[in-house]
Amino acid sequence: MxxxxxxxxxxxxxxxxxxxxxxxxxxxxxxxxxxxxxxxxxxxxxxxxxxxxxxxxxxxxxxxxxxxxxxxxxxxxxxxxxxxxxxxxxxxxxxxxxxxxxxxxxxxxxxxxxxxxxxxxxxxxxxxxxxxxxxxxxxxxxxxxxxxxxxxxxxxxxxxxxNLLGLWYNADILAEIGVEPPTTLDELEAAMATAKDAGYMGITLSGLPQSQGEWQAYPWLTSQGFDYADPDEAALTAGFEMVRGWIDDGFLSQEAVTWDQTVPFQQFTSGKVAFAENGNWQSGAAAADASFEYGVVALPLGDSGKVYxxxxxxxxxxxxxxxxxxxxxxxxxxxxxxxxxxxxxxxxxxxxxxxxxxxxxxxxxxxxxxxxxxxxxxxxNYPDAAVPPEAVADLQTSVGQAWSSALAGQMTPQQAAAQVMAKLQTLLG
Missing domain, CATH: 3.40.190.10 (Periplasmic binding protein-like II)
Structure with a gap:
């Protein structure tokens, strides 16, 4: 480990x-x-x-x-x-x-x-x-x-x-529940389920309805095959469904839709969460605030996943x-x-x-x-190279809002994906 x-x-x-x-x-x-x-x-x-x-x-x-x-x-x-x-x-x-x-x-x-x-x-x-x-x-x-x-x-x-995102993990929790840091999405979901059964939260991340949300959504959406260069509604739906499923399964708090990237890491350093999707810039916060052993692995994103x-x-x-x-x-x-x-x-x-x-x-x-x-x-590339410069801000806001709505249950993953696809037709041409 x-x-x-x-x-x-x-x-x-x-x-x-x-x-x-x-x-x-x-x-x-x-x-x-x-x-x-x-x-x-x-x-x-x-x-x-x-x-x-x-x-x-x-x-x-x-x-x-x-x-x-x-x-x-x-x-x-x-x-x-x-x-x-x-x-x-x-x-x-x-x-x-x-x-x-x-x-x-x-x-x-x-x-x-x-x-x-x-x-x-x-x-x-x-x-x-x-x-x-x-x-x-x-x-x-x-x-x-x-x-x-x-x-x-x-x-x-x-x-x-x-600066980019990785998967922070609480090594003490993983040792307690007997799992290794995950290298695949299946391993991540299995580890979060085991952590939940032991009384811990599975993961923290940001679900804000703006560019921060799009930034944190991007790895999970691309892990399901979504790509701005050739957007596919089924892949986008699968990405929204996966993370919304973490909320339904009790791995992720629905309060994530109100969290910027600081709050999820504060939740992680409190010692009650197995994983955090967060960045290298949190090294100082981890050293200052975490009273447990911790580590980082690359986000387990399959063959297609990318990180801004x-x-x-x-x-x-x-x-x-x-x-x-x-x-x-x-x-x-x-x-x-x-x-x-x-x-x-x-x-x-x-x-x-x-x-x-x-x-x-x-x-x-x-x-x-x-x-x-x-x-x-x-x-x-951040922003994604497929997005015209004049469309960047609008796209980030639109995807962030759909991400947040899907996580909050205000839209189904299918509705959120359809809304994004309609917007992308306008923005990407």
Missing amino acids: NITIRSARNRRLAAAAAAITAGTLVLAACSGGGDATAPEGGESASGGESAELTVWHYFNADNQVQLMDDYAAMFEEAHDGVTVNNVFVPYDQMNSKVISAAGAQQGPDVVVFNGAEWSTLAMAGALAPLNEYWDGYADADQLPDSVIHGMDDNIYAVQGYV LGGEGQSIGAFSANPDLAWEYLQTTYLSPEGQAKAVELVGSIPSRADASQDAAVTDDPLLAPFSQTLNERGA
Whole structure:
């Protein structure tokens, strides 16, 4: 049994257990809050021998801020005379501030944002195309297509690391009931049934009627063969039926329809639940709050199941004063093996580079290794590449609402699937 030993990294994460709150992170592992006024943009110093590089981000938790500070130090050390100015912009203001600045032909050199929202910023003209840089990037083949985002033959954003879902398990409960961490859906359902018979809840997850719900529904729906590129109503119905069946069987609380991704993990760390569908970003919360042994395995999703790759996107501002220097910053920090290793150490995020994801810091860590495995074997572009950029928000809301309605019993799985299919005909064409 893959029992987690609380490592030094987990103890550091425990000190920052509130680092990433689910309401904003679900898709991007981010946290909002605080107050700040973003500057108008970076300025090159006279003579061109020194420069200030301005980086906008929405991090305010200690470990996330430390990552940004470390990235600044890395870049300044490698580029004499350059100063990196990290600027905090509240999460819920990031898009509007970046778009507003671009409207005035100003803005940051580098913007770090919810990766799922790259199309919103790109369609508003706030992000610079990266094609010229990417075409000449020697390590481009280290990054999977699922972390490279663009439209109309232009690349607008990349992800230096990802956050994704796995299956957390209470090792003490599994030992008590005599089952191993599941590797198939049949094993998962059998384990949840045994846990229920022993007086425990089977699983926690989020059933919110919005994008968080669609994010958590996606692995289970695709496990039944559903695919946005070729949507099949029977497969979608089967996905809704499976998880609604967990509620009917007493494995999952119907209250899940009111839970964001924070509450289900709090339920898990209370020690009364066998499993939790949740992300790598919960490592700090687990280390801080769980009084039992725990571990993670890849979500058991059969042959067709896929898992979204969330996390922050990184881009060059459309009106950067130093676009070449901004690209150098991205190469030195987010896209380098050393920079991605820092994200592992400080935040517990999973490197997006193929070589960095196989580093011992990831593969030898019993919590991170299953997420790395999922990235390489089941990682899916988020948002799904089959969804037109202008339809993303509407689709996520529509599927999230149907997911929540099916779990709540407000619709039958068949009705929920039919509603989604009708919407998809409009959105996908």
